[in-house]
Amino acid sequence: MSQITEQIHSSDIGDILENSLDGIRPGFEDCIRLLESDAIHLMGMTAGYITRQKFGKKASFVNNIILNYTNVCITDCKFCAFYRSPGDDEAYTLSLENIEARVKTAWDLYKIRQVLIQGGHNPNLGVEYYEDAFRLIRTKFPKIGIHGLSTSEIDMVARVEKSSTKEILSRLKDAGLQSVPGAGAEILVDSVKKIISPKKISSDEWIRIMEEAHQLGLPSSATMMYGSVESTHDIAEHFEKIVKLQEKTQGFMAFIPWSFEPNNTLLQKENIVSYGAGGLKLLKMIAISRLVLDGLIPHIQSSWLTNGVGMAQLALQYGADDFGGTLIGEEVVSCTGARSTELTDQRIIDAIQQIGYQVEERDNFYDTVCMH
Ligand code: SF4
Numbered sequence: 001m002s003q004i005t006e007q008i009h010s011s012d013i014g015d016i017l018e019n020s021l022d023g024i025r026p027g028f029e030d031c032i033r034l035l036e037s038d039a040i041h042l043m044g045m046t047a048g049y050i051t052r053q054k055f056g057k058k059a060s061f062v063n064n065i066i067l068n069y070t071n072v073c074i075t076d077c078k079f080c081a082f083y084r085s086p087g088d089d090e091a092y093t094l095s096l097e098n099i100e101a102r103v104k105t106a107w108d109l110y111k112i113r114q115v116l117i118q119g120g121h122n123p124n125l126g127v128e129y130y131e132d133a134f135r136l137i138r139t140k141f142p143k144i145g146i147h148g149l150s151t152s153e154i155d156m157v158a159r160v161e162k163s164s165t166k167e168i169l170s171r172l173k174d175a176g177l178q179s180v181p182g183a184g185a186e187i188l189v190d191s192v193k194k195i196i197s198p199k200k201i202s203s204d205e206w207i208r209i210m211e212e213a214h215q216l217g218l219p220s221s222a223t224m225m226y227g228s229v230e231s232t233h234d235i236a237e238h239f240e241k242i243v244k245l246q247e248k249t250q251g252f253m254a255f256i257p258w259s260f261e262p263n264n265t266l267l268q269k270e271n272i273v274s275y276g277a278g279g280l281k282l283l284k285m286i287a288i289s290r291l292v293l294d295g296l297i298p299h300i301q302s303s304w305l306t307n308g309v310g311m312a313q314l315a316l317q318y319g320a321d322d323f324g325g326t327l328i329g330e331e332v333v334s335c336t337g338a339r340s341t342e343l344t345d346q347r348i349i350d351a352i353q354q355i356g357y358q359v360e361e362r363d364n365f366y367d368t369v370c371m372h
Contacts, residue, residue, distance in 0.1 A: 004042070004045055007042060008021075008042055008045075008046065011037075011039045011042050012033075012037055012039060013030075013033055013034055013037045013039055013042070013043070016030045016033060016034060016291075017042060017043065017046045017291075020046055020047075020050060020291045020294065021046060021049070021050070023294075023295065025243075025291065025292060025293075025294055025295065025296070026291055026292055028236055028237075028239075028240050031235075031236040031239055031240070031288065031292055032232055032233065032236045034288050034291065034292075035232040035235055035236060035284075035288065036232055040280060040283055040284045040287065043284065043287035043288065043291065043318075044283055044284075044286075044287045044317065044318035044319065046287070046291065047286070047287040047288075047290035047291050047318055047319030048287075048317045048318055048319055050290060050291070050294055050319070051290055051300075051319050051320070051321050054298075054321070055321045056358070057356060057357045057358060058321075058357055058358040058359075058360055059302075059316050059320075059321055059322065059323055059352045059357050059358075059359065059360070060299075060321065060322045060323065060359075060360040060361070060362040060366065060368075061322065061323040061324060061325065061326070061345070061348045061349075061352070061359070061360075061361060061362065062113055062114050062324070062325045062326075062361070062362050062363065062364070063110050063111060063112045063113050063114070063325070063326055063345050063361060063369075064112050064113065064114035064115065064116055064147075064325035064326055064327060064328070065102065065103070065106045065110075065112055065114075065115055065116070065326075065327070065328040065329045066115075066116045066117075066118065066325075066327050066328070066329050066330045067094065067099060067102060067103075067115055067116070067117045067118075067119075067329065068082070068118060068119050068329070068330070069093065069094045069099065069117060069118075069119040069133070070091075070092065070093040070094065070119040070120050070122045070125065071083055071084050071090070071091060071092055071119065071120050072084060072085070072086050072088075072091045072092075072093060072119075072120050072122040072123075072124070073085070073119075073120025073121045073122065074086065074120075074121055074122075074123055074199070075120070075121045075152070075197065075199045075200055076199060076266075077196060077197040077199075077200060078195070078196050078197065078265060078266035078267045078270070078272070079186070079196050079197065079225070079228055079260055079262075079265050079266075079267050080265060081263065081264035081265050082120070083120045084120075086122075086123065086124070093122060093124070093125070096132055096133060096136060099133050099136065099137070100136055100137075100140065102329065103115060103137055103140075103141055103144065104140075104141075106328060106329075107141050107144065110326070110328065110344070110345060111143075112144055112326075112328075113143065113144060113145060113361075113362070113363040113364060113369055114144065114145045114146075114147050114325060114363065114364045115137060115144055115145070115146055115147070115148070116147045116148065116181060116325065116327070117133070117146060117147070117148035117149060118148070118149065118150060118153065118181060118183060119153065121152065121153060121156040122156070123156070123160060125157070125160065126157070126160055126161055127157050127160075127161050127163075127168055127171055127172070130148075130149065130157065130172055130175070131171060131172065131174075131175035132175075134146055134148070134172060134175040134176035134177055135175050135176055137176065138175075138176035139176075145178045145179070145363055145364025145365070146176050146177050146178050146179075146364075147178065147179045147180070147181055147221075147364055148172075148177055148179075148180070148181070149172065149177070149180065149181070150180070150181055150182075150183035150184035151165075151180070151184050151185075151201065151205070151206045151209035151210055151213075152183075152184035152200050152201045152206070153184070154168055154169060154172075154180075154209055154213075155201050155205060155209060165208075165209050165212060166212045166216070169209075169212055169213055169216055169218065170216055173216055173217070173218055177218065178218070178364055178365075179218055179219050179220055179221075179253070179364055179365070180210070180213045180218050180219075180220035180221075181220065181221055181223075182210075182220060182221040182222040182223035182252075182254075182255075182256060183223055184200065184201065184206060185206055185222060185223050185224060185225070185238070186200075186224075186225045186228075187224065187225065187226070187228070187230040187234050187235065187238050188203040188206060188207070188237065188238045188241045188242070189203060189230065189234040189237050189238065190202055190203050191234075192228070192229060192230045192234050195228075195229050195272070196228050196229060196267060203241065207241060207245055210222075210245060210249075210251070211245060211248070211249060211251075213251065214245075214249035214250075214251025214252075215249065218251075219251050219252070219253050219365070220251055220252055220253065221252065221253060221254040221255070221256055221301075222242050222246075222252045222254070222255050222256070222297065223255070223256045223257070223258060224238050224239075224242075224255070224256075224257045224258070224285070224289075225258055225259070225260050226257060226258075226259060226260065226277060226281070226285055227259040227260040227273070227276060227277030227281065228260040228267060228272075228273055229267075229272060229273065239288075239289075239292045239293075242255065242293070242297075243292065243293070243296060246293075246296045246297055247296065252296075252297045253297070253298065253299060253365070253366055254297065254298070254299035254300065254301055254322060254366070255289050255293055255297045255299070255300050255301070256300075256301040256303060256324070257282075257285040257286060257289050257300075257303060258303045258305065258306050258307075259276055259277040259278075259281065259282060259285075259303070259306050259307065260273065260276065260277065261276050261306050262274060262275065262276060276306070279307060279311045279314070282303060282307050282311055282315065283311075283314060283315065283318045286300060286302070286303070286315045286318045286319045286320050287318045287319045289319060290318075290319030290320070291319070298366070299321055299322045299366060300319055300320045300321060300322065301320060301322045301323070301324045302315035302316055302320040302322065302323050302324055303315065303320075303324065304323060304324055304343070305324065305327060305330065309343070309347070309351050312324075312351065313351055313352075313354065313355050316352070316355060316357065317355070322362075322366070323348050323351070323352060326343050326344060326345055326348060327343065328343075328344075345361070349372045353372075358371060358372075359371065359372040360372075
């Protein structure tokens with residue numbers, strides 16, 4: 001670290017990085033200064049150093065599949081290329097038999113440890129559909145954890161059932177739900193949401209449902225989708241809301257910054273956003289995530305899905321400690337054409353070992369399954 005101490009000291013964000021090295025997290029104004037600075041490599045060196053102090057030269061991943069159980073959705077987000085309206089020729093909903101067959105195949109082939117279950121806001125699915133699916137998975141495949149349903153899907157189920165989100169979460173937990181994905185946050189600022197997802201739950205509702213989940217003993221991840229129409233101030237506000245909730249509940253296990261992919265989305269068709277944010281922005285967001293959330297949220301994911309394996313390797317040097325999942329069967333981001341290939345566990349293991357890191361295969365709760 002000593003070679004870069006002088007560079008850090010003389011940079012425009014030197015005071016913030018020095019504080020980080022002393023264990024003092026950047027607050028709101030410092031977060032804005034980081035976002036506005038071009039000293040990305042210094043941020044990365046600092047965030048990478050902090051990360052290696054905690055994890056050594058080691059990165060984790062989870063062997064998982066995504067069950068995108070339905071593409072039927074009535075929420076029409078402008079950043080989404082996946083959904084189909086009810087009645088559309090390409091609309092689908094997986095049956096219980098289909099769900100069982102997919103999970104069984106993934107268990108037999110890959111010994112997966114997690115099923116990530118996410119889909120559209122389908123007004124035809126009541127809570128029993130999810131309860132049956134979760135019970136089936138947990139009963140027949142007890143080693144596989146269920147990481148399922150974004151806060152906005154939980155809100156949809158509550159509306160279908162004319163019930164509260166708390167009641168729905170409680171029923172889903174009883175049926176086998178173990179943790180909640182952070183999807184649906186996008187940017188937790190309503191002026192942004194009004195443009196990119198006007199029919200989705202508000203920022204306050206996202207926070208409220210996450211808090212309910214945490215209080216029920218359901219941990220979760222938190223996400224941020226950057227690169228659409230948000231400002232620097234909006235990103236700092238997003239971080240601040242995540243920090244505040246985490247200080248209250250300690251329920252977030254991981255943070256995942258991922259970049260918006262415009263292809264085949266309404267935001268691109270309406271000429272609001274033409275291009276993805278790119279690799280340098282990813283590294284900046286990873287580094288800032290580590291610095292802002294240091295000591296609060298333990299894991300930062302590398303976000304390979306939208307940025308590729310090479311960028312994920314770099315992200316592990318810039319503050320990420322977890323590669324994410326194999327995500328076999330992913331269909332949402334694939335609809336933008338952003339995803340060129342599926343990753344097997346061996347490809348992730350190879351990618352991590354290529355940078356000289358040890359590989360930890362983990363489960364749904366970030367506990368070690370085995371080392372590679
Ligand atoms: S992002 Fe989710 S809620 Fe929005 S349109 Fe796509 S499937 Fe529906």
